[in-house]
Amino acid sequence: MLFTYYGHSCFSVEIKGKTLLFDPFISHNPLATGIDVQGIPADFILISHGHTDHIADAVAIASRTGAKVIANWEVYEWLGKQGVTNVHPMNTGGKASFDFGQVKCVVAQHSASLPDGSYGGNPMGFVVTSDDGHFYYAGDTALTLDMQLIPSWAKLDFAVMPIGDNFTMDAADAASAAEMVQCKQVVGVHYDTFGFIRISKEQAKEAFKEKRIQLLLPDIGETINIK
Ligand code: NI
Ligand code: MN
Numbered sequence: 036m037l038f039t040y041y042g043h044s045c046f047s048v049e050i051k052g053k054t055l056l057f058d059p060f061i062s063h064n065p066l067a068t069g070i071d072v073q074g075i076p077a078d079f080i081l082i083s084h085g086h087t088d089h090i091a092d093a094v095a096i097a098s099r100t101g102a103k104v105i106a107n108w109e110v111y112e113w114l115g116k117q118g119v120t121n122v123h124p125m126n127t128g129g130k131a132s133f134d135f136g137q138v139k140c141v142v143a144q145h146s147a148s149l150p151d152g153s154y155g156g157n158p159m160g161f162v163v164t165s166d167d168g169h170f171y172y173a174g175d176t177a178l179t180l181d182m183q184l185i186p187s188w189a190k191l192d193f194a195v196m197p198i199g200d201n202f203t204m205d206a207a208d209a210a211s212a213a214e215m216v217q218c219k220q221v222v223g224v225h226y227d228t229f230g231f232i233r234i235s236k237e238q239a240k241e242a243f244k245e246k247r248i249q250l251l252l253p254d255i256g257e258t259i260n261i262k
Contacts, residue, residue: 036048036049036050036167036168036170036192036193036260036261036262037049037258037259037260037261038193038222038253038258038259038260038261039256039257039258039259040222040224040253040254040255040256040257040258040259041059041061041067041070041075041255041256042060042061042064042066042067042070042228042255043058043060043064043066043067043088043224043225043228044057044058044060044083044088044089044174044175044195044197044224044225045057045058045059045060045061045064045067045092046058046195046222046224047075047076047077048163048170050135050136050163050165050167050168051134051135051136051165051166051167052135053078053079053134053135054076054077054078054079055077055078055079055080055081055135055163056075056076056077056079056080056081056096056102057080057081057082057083057161057172057195058081058082058083058088058089058090058174059075059077059080059082059089059090059091059092059093059096060087060088060089060090060091060092061075061091061092062091062092062095063087063088063091064228065228066227066228066255067255069255069256070255070256072092072095072096073099075096076100077096077097077100077102078100078102078103078135079102079103079104079105079133079135080093080096080097080102080103080104080105081104081105081106081138081161081172082104082105082106082107082110083143083158083159083160083161083172083174083175084107084110084143084145084147084155084156084157084158084159084174084175085109085110085113085147085148085149085150085155085156086147086148086155086175087150088228089174089175090110090149090150091150093114093119094114094117094118094119097114097119097121098118098119101121102121103121103122103123103133104119104121104122104123105122105123105125105131105133105138105161106122106123106124106125107124107125107126107127107140107147107155107156107157107159108124108125108126108156109147109149109153109154109155109156110149110155110156111123111124112124113149113151113153113155125138125140125159126140126156126157126159127140127141127142127157127159128140128141135165136163136164136165136166136167137163137164137165138161138162138163139161139162139164139188139189140159140160140161141159141160141161141162141171141181141184141185142157142159142160142176142179142181143157143158143159143160143173143174143175143176144176144177144178144179144181145158145174145175145176145177145202145203146158158174158175158176159174160172160173160174160176161174162185162188162189162191164188164189168192168193168262169189169190169191169192170191170192170193170194170195170261171185171189171191171194171195171216171218172194172195173194173195173196173197173204173209173212174197175197175202175203175225176197176203176204177203177204177208178204178208178209178211178212180215182212182215182216183215183216185215185216185217186216186217190217191216191217191218192218192220192261192262193218193220193221193222193251193261194212194213194216194218194220194221194222195221195222195224196209196212196213196221196222196223196224197209197223197224197225197226198223198224198225198226198234198239198250199225199226199227199228199231199232199233199234200226200232200234201231201232202225202231202232203225203232205234205242206223206234206238206239206240206242206243206250207242209221209223209242209243210242210243210245210246210248210250211246213243213246213248214246214248218248219247219248219249220248220249220251220261221243221248221249221250221251222250222251222252222253222261223239223250223251223252226239236252239252240252
């Protein structure tokens with residue numbers, strides 16, 4: 036599966052000829068100035084929760100591409116007020132089928148509000164299953180025992196997890212999360228963007244190495260092929 040990193044927790048995965056874009060936050064990311072927001076393709080936009088650093092560019096990209104947005108009920112209602120109507124509302128525990136495969140919304144231990152301060156509902160993670168492969172995006176979350184359920188729903192090819200600490204798991208907790216979800220390849224996100232979440236990449240890789248799990252840290256703008 037082709038994985039492209041756009042900085043912070045924004046990335047896309049290509050499956051079944053469709054581009055799934057996650058948590059668009061580019062134009063306000065000081066590390067992503069090399070990314071042209073206008074050029075980012077999307078057939079689907081999945082939003083884990085309503086915090087600005089996960090949704091800031093969602094309205095612009097959804098409007099330009101016509102992509103279907105997948106988000107929780109509260110984000111769905113908020114997007115509707117911004118004029119984005121092609122939205123599939125979901126909530127934690129639910130799954131739905133799309134033309135690329137299936138999305139299951141899972142627990143993320145975090146908080147949520149929308150950019151205007153309105154209630155954001157529950158933050159979520161996503162388990163995506165398709166003929167091309169299976170992956171898990173944890174969203175913003177603490178390490179939580181709920182993650183132990185994920186292998187009963189999918190045998191993962193890779194996982195995308197926050198490693199920046201302070202607001203989410205650090206790399207050591209993410210490595211424990213990878214063990215819980217039984218996944219040997221993890222892409223680390225949600226680090227270095229702001230002062231609060233600056234990390235040592237070397238220490239992060241070491242934390243994963245101890246558990247014999249590979250931590251992938253693609254550059255912003257880089258596309259990697261994860262098998
Ligand atoms: Ni957040
Ligand atoms: Mn965040």
